[in-house]
Amino acid sequence: MDHRQLTFLVALARERHFGRAAKACHVTQPTLSARLQQLEEELGTSLIRRSRRFEGLTPEGQRVLAHAHRILDEFDALRADVGPDTAPSGCLSLGVIPSALHALDTHLPALRNTFPRLRLRIRELATSALAQGLEDGSLDLVMGYTDAPAMAGYAYRELYRERPALIASPAHFSLPETPRWQALDQWPLCLLTPEMEHRKRLETRLAGHGLSVAPVVETNSITTLEVMLRSGVGVSVLPAHFGEHFTNGSPLDVRLLPGDGDRIGLLWHATRSPSRRLQAALSLWQSAADLT
Known part of the structure; x- marks a missing residue:
């Protein structure tokens, strides 16, 4: 087995056609097919479902493909790290x-x-x-x-x-100029999910003020939070810079909360x-x- 055989398998899985895979690898189709058959013989199992054309990989082929991606990444990293060219690649x-x-x-x-x-x-x-x-x-x-x-x-x-801030759409909520942690429970909150580190830090800050919250929306997606804020579902506690980087509509109001940030x-x-x-x-x- 050599890395070229694995390269051919990755190309075939990507192109889903023997001819296109061979062209992508700069070899003839018979050469690509023969090298893949050699790989199957060396591993002692069928990797490719064949009829008159490529029909996909077998379950064993899918497992070998996952290994091939990792092995080729490592080979690429080795070549980039010890090659004569000093420019990183x-x-x-x-x-x-x-x-x-x-x-x-x-x-x-x-x-x-x-x-x-x-x-x-x-x-x-x-x-x-x-x-x-x-x-x-x-x-x-x-x-x-x-x-x-x-x-x-x-x-x-x-x-x-990363400075914490209360963020909301001014079309739906009027935020105070200097919000307090103690007043956070008056708002319908849209927050990141509990396993996210930002949410864990928020819970720690709230506990320091003797507070806990029950958000109306929880998501692990910043994009989803932006949609919720713009639609008026609630307000959120996020890093202050998000007020500048949410660019899919009108500006959001950002009010810094007390604290030094993370x-x-x-x-x-x-x-x-x-x-x-x-x-x-x-x-x-x-x-x-x-x-x-």
Whole structure:
């Protein structure tokens, strides 16, 4: 077995046609078919459902395909990290908490412009899943809460503070200029779901004031929260910057709540030697931070 056979399998699964897969891999169709048959013989199982044309992968083929994606990603990472070309290339896997998505506007264009050969894979995940990704190596870098319990032990670099605010549509609610935590229960609240780190922090703040809330809507989607706010279903407690980055309609009212906010930063595995891609991203973003 070699990586080319796995490349052919991935291409066939993507193109769903032997001829198109062969063209995408720059080989003849007989060559692609023969190499895939060799792979099946080496593994001792049928991977492809065939008749006069491609009909899909067998259950065993689907399992091999999942392994193929991981193996090819690792091969790509190895080639990018030890090749003679010093410019970073390959795929940088970045995980982001939903409330930090706006920061990508600032950081990703500079990374793409500086390192055009670098590919980015971005996943929006809860903090616990981000920590798991750093641990198992499926994520190179995380943008999230630097002091979250799940992130203990990881190296980090702070980017900004996330200030809590009451946010609502002025067409449906009139917010006070200086809202208080103690008055939060007077509003119908639309909040992130309890497993999200932002919601956990909100619950901790409320408990500090002797409060608990029963939201009318809970979702793990920032986009859904925006829809709820604009339709007048309720108000939300979110980072203040969302008032600027919700752009699908008229402006939302944003009122800062008391408190210093939470630290958002870049996190990565402290005990592993960083790849060339990760080093390049950290160096670039640190340089940008030094200029601000």
